[in-house]
Amino acid sequence: MIGVVLGTGPSLADVAHQIPQLRDRGALIFGINNTFQDFELDVWIACDPQWHLHYGQIQGDFDKYHWDRGICERFGYQYIEGRWFDGLSTDKSWIAYNHSSGAQALNLAVHYGCDPILLVGFDMNYQGKRHYFDDLSNDAGEYPPELRKHSTFDGLLKCYWHIAEQDGLPRIVNCTEGSAMGFFETGRVESFL
Secondary structure, three states: OEEEOOOOOHHHHHHHHHHHHHOOOOOOEEEHHHHHOOOOEEEEEOHHHHHHHOOOOOOOOOOEEEOOOHHHHHHEEEEEEOOOOOOOOOOOEEEEOOOOHHHHHHHHHOOOOOOEEEEOOOOOOOOOOOOOOOOOOOOOOOOHHHHHOOOOOOOHHHHHHHHHHOOOOOOOEEEEOOOOOOOEOOOOOHOOO
């Protein structure tokens, strides 16, 4: 089954109309952070504990995960252990932190048995302090200023490079045109429709 991991890069707006088509064909949609506002998801995670304190409990008929027991107990999310690890966990009892909600969602897609896994909205080359696409809905996806962290993506790119170099993972296809993550196989969303 195809898994689709939604990043929060500006390019996500370019393929937004294709995500429901993939879902209609049986793909599982993995969202992070604010993507639940604009997409019908199957699985969701937001790794930053500050994000949860700012937004509170997220509603929706999809699986919600976190690696912090306190957040899970407070908001009713499913707990999954997190560990520091270069790459992704193939042990379904835990995920790798990787400093990234996107990489954690990718790890969950591996646990759900998805193959291939498509990455969309993973530009990873924006140099400002944005952390989310906009212009998809009337609800601005922009992160509040106090939650913006990355002005460059060098550290995150290294995390994804470790994933790309790891053996034993399903096929991962970066469907983000112009992405800085050139170390994954590249493709186009429409070729999976």
